[in-house]
Amino acid sequence: MQKQDFYQSLTKQAQALISGESNVIANMANLSALLFTSLEDINWAGFYFVDSPQELVLGPFQGNPACIRIPMGRGVCGSAAYSKKTQLVEDVHAFDGHIACDAASNSEIVIPVFKNGEVFAVLDIDSPSLSRFDESDKNGLEKLVKSFELTLS
Structure with missing residues (x-):
């Protein structure tokens, strides 16, 4: 199955x-579980909420x-939250200021989640493999997040 078809099915x-x-908590919990069980070669999938202008806090x-x-x-x-842009990182150890929550993670993708035009949360997915995520993953996951954002208004 092509990645584009996979992500289309995953979004459905x-x-x-x-x-x-x-x-929103129930929806984030189910989305985290869906991503964790559907994506290959990942070791973490979940959300961080914007808790204040200074920090994010762990979500489902x-x-x-x-x-x-x-x-x-x-x-x-x-x-990702600060720049309001998806971060696709092939090697987290080369990312300036990387915060190592899990030493087993080597690559990461983080997509901002918007509510009323502001970053509300981020979707974070980690992999133990270097360069696990590519532009197809980015595009597919951004579309999935956009469909989730529709439930937030």
Whole structure:
């Protein structure tokens, strides 16, 4: 299956899970579980909420225990939230200011989640492999996040 087809199917599954449910925590929990069980070669999938202008706080996730608070603009998650842009990192150890919550993670993708035009949260996915994520993953995951954002208004 092509990655584009895979992500199209994954987004449909995500929409079916969250359709009609207004509780954001429940939806994030189900999306984390869906991603964790559907994506190959990952070791963490979950969300961080914007808790204040200064930091993110851990939300629903699947994987090993994680950092609870991340300063805005620091690490891959804080950089994605601060810049309001997806961060696709082939080697987290080469990323300036990387915060190592799990030493087994080697690559990472973080997508900002918007609500009313502001970053509300970030979706964070880690892999133990270097260069696990590419532009196809970025595009597919951004579309999935956009469908989730529709439930937030």
